[in-house]
Amino acid sequence: MTIVKIENVRVLNPIDQTDSVETVFIENGKRVASSNHIAETLDGQGKWLMPTMVDLCARLREPGQQQHGTLKSEGKAARENGILHVFTPPDSQPIVQDNGALIHGLVEKAMLDGGIYLQVIGAQTQGLNGKQPANMAGLKKGGCTAVSNANAPFADDDVVIRTLEYAAGLDMTVVFYAEEHQIAKDGCVHEGFVASRQGLPMIPALAETLAIAKYLLMVEVTGVRAHFGLLSCGASVELIKTAKAKGLPVTCDVAMHQLHLTDQLIDGFNSLAHVRPPLRSEQDKTLLRQGLKDGVIDAISTHHEPLSSSAKMAPFAETQPGFTAFDTFVPFGVQLIHEGLFEPLAWVEKVTVAPAKVANMYERWVAESGWVLVDPELEWVLNKGSIVSNGKNTPLINQTVKGKVVRSFTS
Template structure:
């Protein structure tokens, strides 16, 4: 029996909606009553204690892309940064997320190798080819609660409607990463001044908003529960706001980097700033922030996508998109607090309770969640050595950061 006593720590508890300095006792990741069997005492002066976080979108790169990361490396990175529950899209290579039996093995491996609770989003169509619905009944039996076609296109809208009807009948959530392929085409960056000056192929905001508007009509017709992941445009927030006002069963999230970074970072063909959906304008960033504050956007996700160094070495448009994001999630969140967007407890809610409710796993999260100790004043430099993830692909490399998860307590 190991019981850790933490004295004078600021406990941010979104479950009980409390925020205050106290002395707590933790055993196997749970708060317990005062005990004489103390194994370790920590001085929590100036530190915060919050529940472990839920991430609605992270690519762990296994199976099939272990040159970028593994369940062991990325699980360790998530856990050390206070993230215990991780949802991953169904686009590994090869695609295994259309087979319920194989998914169960992935979940077990993630806990065994990386010490995290992996939640696999099932494939919406067979092999993500967009032609035929996947065996969603089998996926549900394998533990999936949601399906998605990730970034893969559908053959036509009829396929989309049939998959939504199928998912609705099974009471499964459909996750959209909305982008209209006929508008996005071969684009790689936001349609704006910087992209025009550099001659890079562009992805207009319309690629996202047209797709969202179309899918919302289908959601209304089929009554399926839907989630829009990784919003990047201010106009998307308004569409979701209207859908919620109509009572549609819709939720959404935003990647943390979209709340801080803009397309200015692609200047000089900086491939480390290549991500999809792309970094948008300053106006989009501010509208996303407002949508989050107003409650239109339900949760914040990492959109963690670790990549090997070679993946960013080609000409910009030919590099793979993605940021490593587990290690910068807490300092970026604390920056939102410092800039006045949230009170600390409000931010904690957006990365714990809110995503757990979006994922329809609140009770399970309560049972499995641990606690993470955060030093909100710790100053550190984001370097390849300080990043726990195998992926070092971030435009923030060599920049100063404030705040860090310093210890995670779990069962």
């Protein structure tokens, strides 16, 4: 077997909470004791060695939207950027995530084509129609541990309650991407000065916070385990904080870009800054960062949504929302460290151990994870040639960023 020796590397190990400079031996993605059968020696001076990451929300576009990305292309992008376990929402086109048998095939294809461990979130209602509960027992049999209605609305609150009771009885997690559709309506950007000046339809923060408040009351009544994905508002952090203080079985995550970017980027009708939930205010960004640092927000996700160039070539409100995010995940994480929000080990924990625990797969992650070598000082230009993902849709296009995975070690 091939054994790689890495000398003088800073090992960030969130499993045993250690941060130390060591000489490490890796075989088939696992650390091993010293060996005489070394095939390669690397100088790890100035670099970090950390476990492969877990992403709680990424759309890989297959099946049905291969013009934007495939399991092969996006699986490769995830792996090369240090992400080995990926959770995907149940809103492919066509929707197959309400069928346990089809989900098993997707998981196999993701490993075969893209080399990643795909975790499919099952559909909460049949075809995401918001009316009839999906066959959650069949989904669980097919390997799903969580269900969600993604961004699709529910017909009424009674449907929500019935699906929560169903999921609770099966010990499945319900994932909410909270948005009150009657308030959000046809909005596409944060309700603020920039949107008002440009005359763009807006999504007020209340669309998210009102939905979270309502769902938390339902969680309390049904006892279901709930995860709130992709928080974008500072007020949402307070709601989750209160729920956790009451002992409710609730977790949450935030997309990495919400910790860095704001609605100022939509100025000039920049469609590359069109994402849902939208980029919010500077104050929201600050409060999300504080919520993450305080432990109210459990984990950081990519919210990766690759899109073809044509998807962003229409009037702003008519373009498809989404950022390609695998390639910017580590640079943004390194930026959080350089800006003093986290020590390196604390950031690593938010993208490895924390999401694995949220997904109730910690032991499995420990068994399946590999290691990645990160150069936190490497500067590189984020352009169409350097982005591994098929999607080049990022508002950071052609900018210089710092921090990159330079080597992955997986089995």
